Amino acid sequence: MQDVTAAVTPKGERRRFALVSAAADLLCEGGFDAVRHRAVARRAGLPLASTTYYFSSLDDLIAKAVEHVGSRELEMLNFRVAGLSRRRRGAESTADVLVDLLVGEGPGSRESEELISRYERYIACARQPGLRDVQRRMMQQRADAVVEVVERSGRAVRDELVTALVCAVDGAVVASLVGVGDGPRATARATLVEVIDVLAPFDTAGV
Secondary structure (H helix, E strand, O other): OHHHHHHOHHHHHHHHHHHHHHHHHHHHHHOOHHHHHHHHHHHHHOOHHHHHHHOHHHHHHHHHHHHHHHHHHHHHHHHHHHHHOOOOOHHHHHHHHHHHHHHOOOOOOHHHHHHHHHHHHHHHHHHHHHHHHHHHHHHHHHHHHHHHHHHOOOOOOOOHHHHHHHHHHHHHHHHOOOOOOOOHHHHHHHHHHHOOOOOOOOOOOOO
């Protein structure tokens, strides 16, 4: 109970948040293997003992880190969607918006490493039953954001095709990360341009 009591004090809450945030950063940068007690404590600027004081195990810390990553991603998704105007968009313009939403806005080695970490996280969560629900919620949030973007672009997508649309992007990105295509953004964009009018055609009722 000591860790629970400590975590609810202002100092404990700040330390706990710092550790979770540090673990989330490491998770995004280097995957699950990068999240170790010593590395998290060093990144957070806290004593090594704090990682075991505030968390029952490394798995507990990792689970909180995954949830934190999900919260950050949801905040970014909501920010991008909220700033999107409602207007009728062609295939290329819609693809551009969806690539920004699902892949990111800038090319570079750091972005590639973060994308690799994202898809490694998907697979790792599939192997860990305790993390599957968290990952499913994160994937549903991505799907909901895609639906909103599609609707704001004067298009419509049936529920059963939302997954196909997201998977088209994910598949293109994963392929690009092993050298197929011209990089994650370009490969995902080219894929979307080809399928967007089929999976998310213009809404005949108008915008």
